Amino acid sequence: MGDVRGIASRGLARSFGAVHAVAGMDFDARAGQVTALVGPNGAGKTTLLLMLASLLAPDAGTIRIDGFDPAVDRDEVRRRVGWMPDTLGVWESLTAREILVQMGRFYRLSGAEAASRADELLELVHLGSFASQAARVLSRGQQQRLSLARALIHRPTTLLLDEPAAGLDPASRVELRGTLRRLAGDGCTVVVSSHVLSELDEIADAVVFVSGGRTVRSQLVDAPPGGRRYALEALDLAPARARLGELGVEFGEEDGRRPRLSFIVATDDDAARLLRELVTAGVAVTAFAPAGGVIEETYLGLGADER
Numbered sequence: 001m002g003d004v005r006g007i008a009s010r011g012l013a014r015s016f017g018a019v020h021a022v023a024g025m026d027f028d029a030r031a032g033q034v035t036a037l038v039g040p041n042g043a044g045k046t047t048l049l050l051m052l053a054s055l056l057a058p059d060a061g062t063i064r065i066d067g068f069d070p071a072v073d074r075d076e077v078r079r080r081v082g083w084m085p086d087t088l089g090v091w092e093s094l095t096a097r098e099i100l101v102q103m104g105r106f107y108r109l110s111g112a113e114a115a116s117r118a119d120e121l122l123e124l125v126h127l128g129s130f131a132s133q134a135a136r137v138l139s140r141g142q143q144q145r146l147s148l149a150r151a152l153i154h155r156p157t158t159l160l161l162d163e164p165a166a167g168l169d170p171a172s173r174v175e176l177r178g179t180l181r182r183l184a185g186d187g188c189t190v191v192v193s194s195h196v197l198s199e200l201d202e203i204a205d206a207v208v209f210v211s212g213g214r215t216v217r218s219q220l221v222d223a224p225p226g227g228r229r230y231a232l233e234a235l236d237l238a239p240a241r242a243r244l245g246e247l248g249v250e251f252g253e254e255d256g257r258r259p260r261l262s263f264i265v266a267t268d269d270d271a272a273r274l275l276r277e278l279v280t281a282g283v284a285v286t287a288f289a290p291a292g293g294v295i296e297e298t299y300l301g302l303g304a305d306e307r
């Protein structure tokens with residue numbers, strides 16, 4: 001069923017009383033990719049994720065998870081979706097291992113399967129030595145890692161993570177990025193909501209910006225429309241200015257920690273060609289790289305009414 005894998009949703013709406021939490025969202029995420037969900041507080045991200053996870057019914061709109069409609073095939077959708085909420089919830093008196101085994105049993109794994117899957121996942125999230133600790137004594141970051149393990153217990157095809165990096169220390173963040181990339185590499189549809197845009201840049205293939213309950217933009221991270229901003233540093237910027245001028249490349253000057261020139265480059269090929277031109281022209285280039293993350297730059301470039 002190749003092309004129906006992934007998430008496709010159209011015209012989603014959900015209100016809570018007078019609050020239109022989601023008021024016309026389209027959201028697509030492809031299998032084998034990490035899709036970032038970005039938006040300010042109250043934009044409707046959690047409400048959207050709950051609807052995709054079939055934990056909240058939309059007032060309007062359609063959802064397909066690997067081609068299945070949660071309103072019709074809820075069990076099929078639940079089998080496919082792993083949900084990592086931003087808090088661990090009400091399980092705190094059980095041990096880490098009991099939580100995973102219990103969750104596995106909910107998903108109808110046999111006792112033996114649930115136990116071996118629990119041990120495998122405790123290792124994956126480096127909680128092996130905390131397996132017999134009550135979840136309530138785990139630190140916030142450890143609880144987040146347990147929550148990820150819980151979401152993965154039934155080998156979902158679709159993973160929805162609400163602020164998964166919140167509370168994680170730097171090493172755990174790096175680890176989480178690796179885990180999510182690996183899952184996407186194995187064909188999983190991975191959706192991550194987060195406010196830490198620089199972090200999303202490292203893992204996301206695509207990004208969907210939402211605001212005020214609506215989708216304001218969806219794009220691939222590798223090929224942003226309009227190109228990427230690059231920054232150049234050199235031992236002497238004067239010959240760089242001259243060569244860029246001859247090549248007709250419009251550039252700006254930036255006074256950061258080190259002075260640098262910045263300009264828009266359409267494709268990776270163009271970036272490589274421009275670097276070669278500059279070096280050949282005798283510019284002593286010391287740095288030549290994208291100036292910032294695509295996601296951050298796009299977000300900051302959105303109109304005030306879109307953020």
Ligand SMILES: Nc1ncnc2c1ncn2[C@@H]1O[C@H](COP(=O)(O)OP(=O)(O)OP(=O)(O)O)[C@@H](O)[C@H]1O
Nearest residue numbers: 016019020021039040041042043044045046047048
């Ligand atoms: N169960 C609920 N009852 C009433 N209002 C709700 C409920 N859930 C969400 N809302 C409201 O809907 C809006 C969207 O909330 P949501 O949690 O989806 O935003 P979010 O983008 O996840 O925000 P954050 O980044 O702060 O987590 C907010 O105004 C929120 O107050």
